[in-house]
Amino acid sequence: MRSSTGTPLSLRSAAEAVPATWLVLIGIISVQTGAGVAKGLFEQLPPTAVVWLRLLTSAVILVILVRPALRARTRGDWAVVIGYGTALALMNVFIYQAFARIPLGLAVTIEYLGPLMIAILGSRRRVDLLWAGLAGAGVAALGLERADLDPVGVLFAVLAAAAWAGYILLSAATGQRFSGASGLAIGSVVGVVLLGPPGIAEGGAALLDWRLALIGLAVGVLSSVVPYTLELTALRRMPPRVFGILMSLQPAAAALVGLVLLGEMLTVWQWLAVACVIAASAGSTRTSSRNDDRERKGSTETPPSEDGSPPPGPT
Structure with missing residues (x-):
């Protein structure tokens, strides 16, 4: 028996028995563990091949679980989902190429500047200048580091x-x-075809x-299926602000997984x-959510998204 989103009810029921905060944390650990396992494959398989295996695995599982409807789609629908799948594929290819050259924690820290800059540039609040400066300080700290970092990896x-x-x-x-999750399922198929x-x-x-x-199957499950399922379940039970702050722990989780699984030691x-990047991301998420709450209370309109939440993290 399946839920309306295509997730097996037994899996969903098991996830709902766990506190929402722990669901997000388990999802974060799952994503970064999948990245660590993938990096361990690079001596036998090039990064692009590992990404393709990962996307193939997640696409097959998602299509089976979600069974996305393809009929009655407009050209605009297909243009958007193809662009989405392309971004998904490029995001994974680029970060796996970075994993092959620089420590896991540093690659994820730099990657996290993307969503952070989206949040800051889309804001008109002065406090976000503080968060931008803090993120910039993190980048400067990497620049001051004497240890060699592969510039291509960066x-x-x-x-x-x-x-x-x-x-x-x-x-x-x-x-x-x-x-x-229909869009994610179709986008994953697009990524498989492109790569x-x-x-x-x-x-x-x-x-x-x-x-x-x-092993590629395990990477796909750890990096996409498990975290996406857990994050969607958690978002139904916690404020988006809390979810965003918890997701800010991704760089730290990547650094710890890199240390434990790959022996990657980071300097001070x-x-x-x-x-710095974690603090900037958490601070931006917190102040942005407060501002959104005030604007929502002061408006007579109610423009929520489907579940009132931000999109889950990268897959």
């Missing part, structure tokens, strides 16, 4: 940040046209190794950069 992380910003903007448009040629070409015969395929300056 560039890929910056590109991932830009792609994540585009993903967020297109998520809103996709959510208005596709119900539940198929380079992913298969780079992976070659290694993609036929059932052990590598099984690098931890300072992570802390």
Whole structure:
């Protein structure tokens, strides 16, 4: 038996028995653990091939669970969801290329500047200048670090940040046209099609190794299916402000997973950069939510989204 969003009721019921805060934290750990497992594959499979395996796995699972309706879609609907799937694919390719060159925690910290800048640039509040300055201080801390950071890896992380910003903007448009997780399911298929040629070409015969395929399956489940399910369940039970603040812990979680799974040690300056970006993201989320609440109370209109919440984190 399935829910209206296509999620099996048994899975959803199990998730609802756990406090919402823990659901978000488990989802964060799942995403970054998936990233750590993926990075461990790079010696056997190139990053693009690993991304393709991950998207293929998540696309198959999501399509089976969600069963998105494809009929009666307009050209505008397809244009939006194809753009969304393209942003999803690029975001994953760029960040995995960054993972291959720089520590996990630093790559996610730089990538997180994308959604942070979207929030700050879309605001007219002076306090956001403080958060922008704090994020800038984090970037400066990385620049002052004497340890060598691969500039190509840093560039890929910056590109991932830009792609994540585009993903967020297109998520809103996709959510208005596709119900539940239908947009994500279709977008994942778009990503699989786009990355198929380079992913298969780079992976070659290694993609036929059932052990590598099984690890790719695990990466897809850990990085996409599990966190998305948990985040959607949590968003029904907690204010978007709290969700956004908890999601700000992603860079720290990535740094810890990098340390535990991959032995990636960060310096004091690098931890300072992570802390600055986390503080800026949490502060921007908190003040933005307060301002939105005041505007909503002072308005006679009620323009909520489908569930009144921001889109989940990257998949």
